[in-house]
Structures are given as C-alpha cells and as structure tokens.
Amino acid sequence: MASASAFEYAPAPESRAVVDIAPSYGLFIDGEFVEAADGKVFKTVSPSTEEVLSEVAQAGAEDVERAVKAARKAFAKWSALPGSERAKYLFRIARIIQERSRELAVLETLDNGKPIKETRDADLPLVAGHFFYYAGWADKLDHAGFGANPKPLGVAGQVIPWNFPLLMLAWKIAPALATGNTVVLKPAETTPLSALFFADICRQAGLPKGVVNILPGYGDAGAALVAHPDVNKVAFTGSTAVGKEIARTVAGTRKKLTLELGGKGANIVFDDAPIDQAVEGIVTGIFFNQGQVCCAGSRLLVQESVQDELLDSLKRRLSTLRLGDPLDKNTDIGAINSAEQLARITALAEQGEAEGAERWSPACELPSSGYWFAPTLFTNVTQAHTIARDEIFGPVLSVLTFRTPDEAVAKANNTQYGLSAGIWTEKGSRILAVASKLRAGVIWSNTFNKFDPTSPFGGYKESGFGREGGRHGLEAYLDV
Amino acid sequence: MSEKTEKTEPRLSVFKTYKLYVGGKFPRSESGRVYEVTTQTSAAGAAGKGKWLANAPLASRKDARDAVVAARKAFGGWSGATAYNRGQVLYRVAEMLEGRREQFVREVADAEGLSKAKAAAVVDAAIDRWVWYAGWTDKIAQVTGGANPVAGPFFNLSSPEPTGVVAVLAPQKSSFLGLVSVVAPVIATGNTAVVIASEKSPLPALSLAEVLATSDVPGGVVNVLSGRTAEIAAPLAAHQDVNAIDLAGADEALAKELEIAAADNLKRTLRPQAVDYFDTPGIDRLTAFLETKTVWHPTGSLGASGSSY
Numbered sequence: 085m086a087s088a089s090a091f092e093y094a095p096a097p098e099s100r101a102v103v104d105i106a107p108s109y110g111l112f113i114d115g116e117f118v119e120a121a122d123g124k125v126f127k128t129v130s131p132s133t134e135e136v137l138s139e140v141a142q143a144g145a146e147d148v149e150r151a152v153k154a155a156r157k158a159f160a161k162w163s164a165l166p167g168s169e170r171a172k173y174l175f176r177i178a179r180i181i182q183e184r185s186r187e188l189a190v191l192e193t194l195d196n197g198k199p200i201k202e203t204r205d206a207d208l209p210l211v212a213g214h215f216f217y218y219a220g221w222a223d224k225l226d227h228a229g230f231g232a233n234p235k236p237l238g239v240a241g242q243v244i245p246w247n248f249p250l251l252m253l254a255w256k257i258a259p260a261l262a263t264g265n266t267v268v269l270k271p272a273e274t275t276p277l278s279a280l281f282f283a284d285i286c287r288q289a290g291l292p293k294g295v296v297n298i299l300p301g302y303g304d305a306g307a308a309l310v311a312h313p314d315v316n317k318v319a320f321t322g323s324t325a326v327g328k329e330i331a332r333t334v335a336g337t338r339k340k341l342t343l344e345l346g347g348k349g350a351n352i353v354f355d356d357a358p359i360d361q362a363v364e365g366i367v368t369g370i371f372f373n374q375g376q377v378c379c380a381g382s383r384l385l386v387q388e389s390v391q392d393e394l395l396d397s398l399k400r401r402l403s404t405l406r407l408g409d410p411l412d413k414n415t416d417i418g419a420i421n422s423a424e425q426l427a428r429i430t431a432l433a434e435q436g437e438a439e440g441a442e443r444w445s446p447a448c449e450l451p452s453s454g455y456w457f458a459p460t461l462f463t464n465v466t467q468a469h470t471i472a473r474d475e476i477f478g479p480v481l482s483v484l485t486f487r488t489p490d491e492a493v494a495k496a497n498n499t500q501y502g503l504s505a506g507i508w509t510e511k512g513s514r515i516l517a518v519a520s521k522l523r524a525g526v527i528w529s530n531t532f533n534k535f536d537p538t539s540p541f542g543g544y545k546e547s548g549f550g551r552e553g554g555r556h557g558l559e560a561y562l563d564v
Numbered sequence: 565m566s567e568k569t570e571k572t573e574p575r576l577s578v579f580k581t582y583k584l585y586v587g588g589k590f591p592r593s594e595s596g597r598v599y600e601v602t603t604q605t606s607a608a609g610a611a612g613k614g615k616w617l618a619n620a621p622l623a624s625r626k627d628a629r630d631a632v633v634a635a636r637k638a639f640g641g642w643s644g645a646t647a648y649n650r651g652q653v654l655y656r657v658a659e660m661l662e663g664r665r666e667q668f669v670r671e672v673a674d675a676e677g678l679s680k681a682k683a684a685a686v687v688d689a690a691i692d693r694w695v696w697y698a699g700w701t702d703k704i705a706q707v708t709g710g711a712n713p714v715a716g717p718f719f720n721l722s723s724p725e726p727t728g729v730v731a732v733l734a735p736q737k738s739s740f741l742g743l744v745s746v747v748a749p750v751i752a753t754g755n756t757a758v759v760i761a762s763e764k765s766p767l768p769a770l771s772l773a774e775v776l777a778t779s780d781v782p783g784g785v786v787n788v789l790s791g792r793t794a795e796i797a798a799p800l801a802a803h804q805d806v807n808a809i810d811l812a813g814a815d816e817a818l819a820k821e822l823e824i825a826a827a828d829n830l831k832r833t834l835r836p837q838a839v840d841y842f843d844t845p846g847i848d849r850l851t852a853f854l855e856t857k858t859v860w861h862p863t864g865s866l867g868a869s870g871s872s873y
Contacts, residue, residue: 331826
C-alpha cells in the first residue's frame with residue numbers, strides 16, 4: 085500500500101461469493117468434462133495468496149488426439165450450418181458472458197492475480213464485445229472482402245497465454261467459430277479456470293458438441309496440438325521464442341499460422357505533450373496488468389528538454405498507485421501471475437542495475453504471501469541495455485531520452501519487435517508523421533492500451549504476423 | 565542467331581553478356597562463376613541437350629547478401645514514394661517491355677521451349693500483368709484498410725504498409741510470366757525485392773532487369789540473381805534483414821527447409837502453390853507482403869476547455 089496519507093483507503097473487496105469454484109475440473113472434450121487419459125492433474129493457485137483454487141486435469145498427447153478427433157467430427161455439421169445460425173450461437177455466448185460477467189471477473193482476478201478493476205472494466209466488456217462483434221460477421225462473410233463464399237479451414241489449434249486468459253480465448257474462438265471452424269484450445273497452465281467456465285457457457289448456449297474443446301495443460305500439450313496432422317490452423321499468442329518454434333513446426337505443411345508474440349513498445353513523449361495526460365498514459369502503458377502485456381509501453385522515450393519535469397511528475401504519480409489485494413476495488417497493481425514470472429522480472433531488473441541503469445521504486449509495501457513486484461522505473465538507460473532490448477513482461481519501465489523526432493523514431497524502431505507504440509504531442513501533423521514512420525502494428529496517439537473488437541491488433545517483425553480483431557481478423561480463419 | 569543471306573558471308577552477331585542486377589548496377593557474380601544456359605525444347609529438356617545460349621552468372625551467397633543490402637537501402641525511398649508514383653513506374657515497365665517485345669518473345673521461346681506464337685502470348689500476358697499491378701498501387705490501401713468503428717472517442721484507422729525486403733524465388737518453369745507475376749505484386753505495394761531467377765531459364769529474368777533499369781524503377785528496388793536456387797535461397801531465408809520470402813520457385817523439400825530457416829526472424833512466408841499464371845491474379849500476392857498498421861487518434865471534444873483528450 086502506498087503510504088501517502090492523503091490516499092489511505094479502507095479496503096473495498098469485491099465479494100468472492102459470486103463465483104463457485106469446484107475442487108476439480110476435467111478437460112472439455114466433445115461437450116463433456118473428462119479426466120485426462122493418463123489421469124494427470126495439476127493445481128492452479130491464486131497468485132495473490134498462493135491458495136490452491138482447484139485441481140485441473142492435465143492434457144497430454146492422447147487427449148489432444150481425442151479433442152482433435154471431436155473437433156474434426158463436429159466440423160462437417162458446424163461449417164455447413166447457415167451463417168445466420170452460427171451467428172445466433174455466438175450472440176447467445178456473448179449475452180451469457182455479459183450476464184455472468186461479474187462472476188467471470190472475480191474468477192479471472194482470483195486465477196490470474198490482476199486487479200478486479202481491470203477484469204471488471206476491461207477484460208470482461210472486451211470479451212463479450214468480441215463475441216458480439218464476430219457473431220455479426222458469421223452470415224456476412226460474402227461481404228468481408230475475401231471473395232464470394234469463403235470457406236473455413238477446418239480444425240483450429242489455439243494456444244493462449246495467461247495474461248488475459250478469457251480475452252485471449254475470445255480473440256481466438258469468436259472469429260474461428262464465426263467463420264465455421266471448430267477449435268481445440270489450450271489455456272495457459274497458470275490460468276485454466278476461465279476457459280473451463282467458458283466451456284460451461286458453451287453448454288448453456290447449446291453449442292453443438294465438439295465445436296469447442298478446451299485442454300488445460302502445459303507446453304507439451306500445446307506442442308502436440310500445433311504438431312497434430314489433422315489441425316488445419318494454428319493460432320498462438322505468447323513468447324517470441326515459442327512462436328518461432330511453432331513456425332518451424334508447421335513449416336512444410338498446409339497449416340495456416342498466425343502469431344501474436346512479444347513486444348518492447350516505445351512510448352514517445354514530445355516536449356509539447358500535456359505532461360499530466362502523458363503521465364497517465366505512461367502509467368496505463370506499463371502498469372496495466374502489472375506490465376504483463378505484450379503491447380506494453382515498456383520503453384519510455386522522452387524528449388530531453390522535458391525529462392526532469394516528466395520524471396518528477398511520473399514518480400509522484402507512481403507513489404499514489406495502490407498495490408495489493410486484487411479483489412479490492414481500489415487496487416491499481418495486482419499480483420504477478422506466477423513465481424516463475426516473478427523470478428524472470430526480478431532477474432531482468434537486477435541485470436538492469438548491474439548494467440548501470442538507475443533503479444527507482446516508490447515506497448511500497450509488498451504483501452507477505454503471493455507473487456509481487458513493486459512498480460519500477462529505470463533511468464539512464466541506453467539502447468544497449470538488456471532492459472531496453474528484452475521484453476520484461478512486468479511492471480518495469482525503462483526511460484530513454486531523445487532530442488529530435490528523427491532520433492525518437494530511430495530509437496523506437498531499434499528493436500526486433502514491432503507490436504505497439506505511443507506518441508504524445510499536441511501537434512497533429514507530428515502524430516501523423518511519426519506514426520507513419522514507426523514500424524509497429526498498433527499505434528496510440530495521446531492514449532495507450534486501448535482495445536476494441538473492431539480494431540485489428542498484431543505486430544510487425546518478430547512480434548508475429550496476422551491480425552486479430554476487426555474485418556482483418558477473419559482472414560486468419562478463412563481459406564483465402 | 566545468324567541468318568543466311570544469299571551470296572554474302574553471314575554477319576557475325578553480337579552476343580550479350582548476361583549479368584546480375586544489384587542496386588541498379590549490372591555486376592558479374594563476385595565469385596567469378598558462370599554456368600551454361602541452354603534452350604529448352606520438348607525433345608531436349610535435360611541440361612546439356614539444348615543449344616547453348618549464354619554463360620549466366622552463378623551468383624554466390626555474397627551476391628545474395630549484397631543484394632539484400634541494396635534492397636534495404638532502396639526500401640525507404642520506394643516505400644515512401646506515393647502510390648501514384650509507383651503506379652506510373654510500374655506502367656513504365658509495361659511500356660518499355662512493349663518496345664522490346666520481339667526480344668522477349670525470342671528469349672521466352674528459347675527458355676521455355678515454346679513456339680513463337682505461344683511465347684508471344686506469354687510475353688503479352690506478362691506486359692498486361694505489369695499494367696494490372698500498376699493500377700493496384702493506389703487502390704490496395706482502400707481495399708484492405710479503412711476506419712474501424714471503435715466504441716470510444718477515437719478515430720481508428722488501419723492502413724496497409726509494405727513488409728520490407730522480400731526474397732522472391734521466381735517460378736522455375738514459367739521463367740517470364742511467372743517471374744513478372746511474383747515480382748510485380750511485391751514491389752507494387754512498396755516492398756523491395758531480391759529475386760532468384762529460374763535456375764535453368766534465367767535469361768528472361770536477366771533481360772527484364774535491363775528493362776527495369778530503364779523504367780524509372782529506382783536502383784535496388786528489384787535485384788535479380790541467377791544461379792542455383794537452393795544455394796542462393798538458403799542465405800536469404802536465414803538473413804536477419806530480410807522480412808519475407810516467396811517460395812514460388814522452391815520444390816517441396818527446399819520449401820520446407822527454407823520455411824524452417826525463415827522462422828528464425830519470423831519472415832512472412834508465402835508457400836509454393838499451384839498457379840496458372842495466365843489467370844487474372846487475385847490480391848493474395850499483394851496482401852501476403854503487407855502489414856496492417858492501426859493508429860488510434862483521439863477525437864477529443866469541442867465542449868471541453870483546454871486540451872481535449
């Protein structure tokens with residue numbers, strides 16, 4: 085908790101009573117919850133308390149086989165349905181998500197560790213919106229610009245990360261089903277619960293068996309899924325290293341591949357930017373979801389002449405961020421998702437110090453149990469520093485400076501990644517000029533981390549290829 | 565080559581030394597190597613059986629890397645040119661080709677073992693293909709981009725942008741129409757290309773380079789290499805400054821090998837597919853080498869005082 089006395093708040097926790105987590109869950113294959121073929125299970129814990137939430141069946145290669153078979157069997161009927169009927173299933177799902185959104189928000193916060201403020205106000209509205217948006221496309225594919233009567237690909241194997249478990253599921257499943265594909269989806273091993281609740285929503289919606297199959301498990305299950313010969317489409321969101329491995333796996337096949345990978349987004353602040361708004365944008369850019377965001381604005385590029393003013397203001401603002409119980413409605417910074425991720429962030433931050441960057445964090449008391457990392461700022465960072473090059477995927481901001489717009493663009497583009505960038509300036513023409521030179525898939529002008537179902541999202545360079553969202557997002561699931 | 569005229573000695577024709585095309589210049593291979601190119605006939609498809617045509621440069625991996633440097637250098641200017649300008653330049657290529665139609669008919673007939681009439685049909689289709697893509701340069705953004713109706717006070721615009729440097733393995737059989745069909749869409753959108761000509765029939769590609777050099781196509785936008793496809797393609801597929809690769813000219817085994825190498829920096833990869841190059845193309849080859857950039861602009865509100873975000 086921040087110690088600034090003006091900001092002492094009484095706890096305002098959201099009730100856990102709205103969600104009922106069963107002591108154990110199975111895999112969801114062909115419309116049924118089943119045990120793993122080899123009987124393996126794993127525990128999922130709440131990262132903020134380390135409390136075991138549930139025991140979940142762990143999918144293996146044999147389960148992948150079963151699930152792909154179920155998806156293949158369901159494909160013929162599902163793809164032959166009139167688009168208007170598929171649309172109605174998706175509209176049903178969107179509506180049920182809205183109805184159960186508080187329950188799902190609390191569940192997601194428990195399993196992931198992110199603040200309820202975010203699951204309630206960002207994740208869940210976007211999840212419902214995504215299904216609602218793609219539902220509408222299902223009977224309009226002839227008009228989507230991919231030629232008349234575009235065909236689905238078949239069975240989609242989808243592997244998603246833990247940072248936005250349900251939102252990433254929505255990004256994968258909604259366009260796949262709208263276009264007539266069936267899916268086998270593997271949620272991340274640290275956040276399997278919302279996907280399993282989604283399986284229940286599919287049942288409530290009356291979705292035909294086998295159209296959606298959910299396989300909680302580890303990397304081995306994901307690897308088996310993307311390598312399965314009867315999978316026609318692979319969609320992955322996660323690290324660049326795993327993305328490259330998947331690209332090698334599908335080489336020489338006819339599988340269509342889309343990848344949403346890492347990033348090292350530059351947030352560029354020009355000297356004429358409104359400092360207070362920019363500070364809010366910087367905070368949103370790197371501390372939203374504890375910085376565990378592929379499109380995070382993890383490199384702050386600030387024009388030298390306003391560096392001092394901006395950093396003073398930013399530090400003041402960081403001192404007011406409240407870190408703690410993710411279920412508390414006042415909490416700004418929740419828990420890091422896992423011990424493993426915490427170790428990675430810790431190691432990279434230590435490397436930042438070792439390489440000579442200057443580390444700063446606000447006075448910030450960390451809870452005694454769970455995985456926590458204080459908001460951290462590095463100044464005196466050069467482009468050669470590891471913390472300026474590698475994705476940290478945590479609440480760590482590296483601050484670099486520039487003098488001219490050209491230098492800002494050159495530094496922003498000096499990365500293997502190309503997912504996101506931010507531009508802060510009062511000058512409209514400068515926004516347009518700089519935006520056109522940045523090699524990144526999503527650019528936010530005087531804002532950051534905005535998402536919308538209608539807006540295509542995805543990267544340049546080693547941030548992956550393909551787009552999710554909007555009309556563009558359909559292409560990944562059509563044989564075009 | 566030489567035609568007999570009555571009672572006079574046949575005039576000795578002037579042979580052309582075929583060269584690579586890199587950075588707008590026509591170098592020999594830095595390796596000094598050449599290989600024999602012969603005519604293809606239905607009777608003598610196998611190497612060595614046809615009539616000798618030329619000693620083409622046998623490009624090396626160093627030539628390939630030089631070509632990437634040239635293509636990267638040209639990318640800023642070409643991608644930054646207006647779409648209208650690129651359209652005019654591509655149309656200029658068609659104009660120049662039309663003027664050298666007879667030469668290409670002869671070269672394509674030799675290269676692919678076609679009758680003169682069939683070769684003429686190929687060349688005509690290739691010229692028309694340049695015209696087709698010339699018209700696309702300033703339309704593709706409207707077809708593939710647009711405003712997105714986001715639920716918030718933002719003007720949200722998606723626009724296509726060229727991927728960067730594209731390695732192109734030109735089709736092995738269709739040495740001219742196929743070549744044009746894979747190169748034109750790459751550069752139409754502002755990418756720059758390193759092209760590996762058909763291994764057995766590289767001469768139409770090397771002659772096309774001479775056309776490009778006189779068509780206002782800036783040096784480095786298209787670079788043409790001849791030689792062994794597998795030898796040149798391997799360093800291109802693994803090159804960290806190549807953004808994409810079109811595997812049209814690779815067989816199944818080579819395509820897989822190159823796709824694996826290309827994964828190392830996540831190149832956009834267009835796999836080989838069965839194409840009849842006489843068919844009117846779709847826009848797939850244009851979109852295969854385009855990125856989508858989405859920019860969120862605040863629309864603000866006029867009612868608020870001061871800065872409006």
